[in-house]
Amino acid sequence: MKIKPVITDKIVTRHTSYQVDFDLTQNITFIVGDSGVGKSAVFSFLQELSAEDKRIKCFNYLDQNKGYKNSLKKAKEKLFVIDNADILLDDSLRQYIAGDMNNQYIIIGRNPSSLLLQQDEIFELANEKNGGRVLFRLKKAL
Numbered sequence: 553m554k555i556k557p558v559i560t561d562k563i564v565t566r567h568t569s570y571q572v573d574f575d576l577t578q579n580i581t582f583i584v585g586d587s588g589v590g591k592s593a594v595f596s597f598l599q600e601l602s603a604e605d606k607r608i609k610c611f612n613y614l615d616q617n618k619g620y621k622n623s624l625k626k627a628k629e630k631l632f633v634i635d636n637a638d639i640l641l642d643d644s645l646r647q648y649i650a651g652d653m654n655n656q657y658i659i660i661g662r663n664p665s666s667l668l669l670q671q672d673e674i675f676e677l678a679n680e681k682n683g684g685r686v687l688f689r690l691k692k693a694l
Contacts, residue, residue: 630655635660
């Protein structure tokens, strides 16, 4: 379901020799990809950014038993970054996220079902080396 971003249309952050530069065109950005392409690394870079930017909240498999569901449902004007979505998001939570007009999501996983997404709302990571730095961007998934 296409909804324009409600928090931000761009995320940029650096970590040592890595840079994340995401253009966010929808309220839900779902990132898929094989193991080893940098998804969890990007999550950790965004988690570092969340220490500075209080609009960003990050969850992964370590939060499985820590009440993250209530945090998602009570929040307003947050950008949630969720890694390991296949573990954390059951169908009812996915349906909640699909209709949430108050928050924005970057979801990393393998299964985008129940989020009411169209194919052009699902992305992969593209990375390029530039002068000793690795730049991560989003590209449409095939």
